[in-house]
Amino acid sequence: xxxxxxxxxxxxxxxxxxxxxxxxxxxxxxxxxxxxxxxxxxxxxxxxxxxxxxxxxxxxxxxxxxxxxxxxxxxxxxxxxxxxxxxxxxxxxxxxxxxxxxxxxxxxxxxxxxxxxxxxxx
Numbered sequence: 001x002x003x004x005x006x007x008x009x010x011x012x013x014x015x016x017x018x019x020x021x022x023x024x025x026x027x028x029x030x031x032x033x034x035x036x037x038x039x040x041x042x043x044x045x046x047x048x049x050x051x052x053x054x055x056x057x058x059x060x061x062x063x064x065x066x067x068x069x070x071x072x073x074x075x076x077x078x079x080x081x082x083x084x085x086x087x088x089x090x091x092x093x094x095x096x097x098x099x100x101x102x103x104x105x106x107x108x109x110x111x112x113x114x115x116x117x118x119x120x121x122x
Contacts, residue, residue: 003066008089010059011068013048014039015078015086033075036060 003011017039021032034042040056043049049056060076063069068082078086 003063003068003085007059007063007066007068008085010049010056011063011078011082011086012089012093013043014069014076015083015090017042017048018078033077035074036071036076039076 018032025031036057039060040053043056044053051059060069063082064071067079068085070077070079070082
């Protein structure tokens with residue numbers, strides 16, 4: 001089963017959230033675990049997904065039906081299939097994110113020695 005673009009987005013948001021949160025716990029023998037409700041609350045607070053709670057819940061249910069996520073003792077987890085898909089999505093968009101970060105940190109004009117400026121028509 002293929003994922004829709006919205007499902008890919010939610011899977012990426014969940015996977016990246018776990019990845020970044022667990023980086024903070026690498027020095028301890030712990031891993032973060034969230035319930036579905038807690039993930040939806042965090043996603044809404046952090047503006048990770050511009051969807052309503054009900055829509056996020058439905059997307060998580062669709063991911064569960066397609067076996068990309070599972071619930072272990074009421075905690076939301078990526079399955080092996082979900083983890084592989086997360087890594088694939090991450091690999092596809094990471095180069096774009098890296099370009100945005102690099103251009104945001106460095107002034108691109110400093111590297112454009114022969115660039116010209118023109119009047120804008122706005």
